[in-house]
Amino acid sequence: xxxxxxxxxxxxxxxxxxxxxxxxxxxxxxxxxxxxxxxxxxxxxxxxxxxxxxxxxxxxxxxxxxxxxxxxxxxxxxxxxxxxxxxxxxxxxxxxxxxxxxxxxxxxxxxxxxxxxxxxxxxxxxxxxxxxxxxx
Amino acid sequence: xxxxxxxxxxxxxxxxxxxxxxxxxxxxxxxxxxxxxxxxxxxxxxxxxxxxxxxxxxxxxxxxxxxxxxxxxxxxxxxxxxxxxxxxxxxxxxxxxxxxxxxxxxxxxxxxxxxxxxxxxxxxxxxxxxxxxxxxxxxxxxxxxxxxxxxxxxxxxxxxxxxxxxxxxxxxxxxxxxxxxxxxxxxxxxx
Numbered sequence: 001x002x003x004x005x006x007x008x009x010x011x012x013x014x015x016x017x018x019x020x021x022x023x024x025x026x027x028x029x030x031x032x033x034x035x036x037x038x039x040x041x042x043x044x045x046x047x048x049x050x051x052x053x054x055x056x057x058x059x060x061x062x063x064x065x066x067x068x069x070x071x072x073x074x075x076x077x078x079x080x081x082x083x084x085x086x087x088x089x090x091x092x093x094x095x096x097x098x099x100x101x102x103x104x105x106x107x108x109x110x111x112x113x114x115x116x117x118x119x120x121x122x123x124x125x126x127x128x129x130x131x132x133x134x135x136x
Numbered sequence: 137x138x139x140x141x142x143x144x145x146x147x148x149x150x151x152x153x154x155x156x157x158x159x160x161x162x163x164x165x166x167x168x169x170x171x172x173x174x175x176x177x178x179x180x181x182x183x184x185x186x187x188x189x190x191x192x193x194x195x196x197x198x199x200x201x202x203x204x205x206x207x208x209x210x211x212x213x214x215x216x217x218x219x220x221x222x223x224x225x226x227x228x229x230x231x232x233x234x235x236x237x238x239x240x241x242x243x244x245x246x247x248x249x250x251x252x253x254x255x256x257x258x259x260x261x262x263x264x265x266x267x268x269x270x271x272x273x274x275x276x277x278x279x280x281x282x283x284x285x286x287x288x289x290x291x292x293x294x295x296x297x298x299x300x301x302x303x304x305x306x307x308x309x310x311x312x313x314x315x316x317x318x319x320x321x322x323x324x325x326x327x
Binding site: 015016017018019020021022023030031033035036037087111125 | 173187311
């Protein structure tokens, strides 16, 4: 049954249409547009360092750690690299890996600073998420 | 005011033309507002709900693939935005009992209803719609005014086919009863 037939059989089609639609106050669409513009102008977080840059940085750090680790092994210093790297590689003790790394001494002041920084960043994250929820 | 097809405005909006979205708002604002008003029964709240719905529509327009009509998609947002507002005020309930509903449209009353003046009839309908439950008046509006099919109403309201039919049927019945009641009161006042 199409709409026309419905309208013939059901008088409510006529009555409800006759009553028609209601209109919002004047300038409704302008208010919608200005609300959209306002939301667009609100500062949106964009990281200073992009994800691609972070990948490069991670790769460099990884390469640095590996190179430090390899260069501390005496044998690798003397031999031409690519051919000789693999046999040495086998002789390297991975269990002693931390001993190759520079030792970091954490003073009480440094640990307090790190803890404070951690708490501050947690608080900052909480504030930003609660603000965003409020906006939505 | 002459409007283009929705798809033209949607494409332009997706390309960053905010004015095109303004046209889309102007084109659909009355129907969106009417639907919100039927649910919320309050002009200020309805305007707020319709505004929020249009903002959400703008923000989600990139996800609109055109599989359904734009109006169906928009009314879905308006409907749920209005219900959220209604729930906040603890005024929402949908009572869908599969109870037996008697098909008893009182034709004599409807015949008489045809006879009265259009302005009077509009007033009675307005009164009747205001008295109706939000879920019923929303479905009545979607079906009769916005000409959405039962299937489209199902997708807008997230109700099943039978639930939509029950609500529509009950809405029609309640509106009729309400109209009869108001008409009787007005008639007794005249006498």
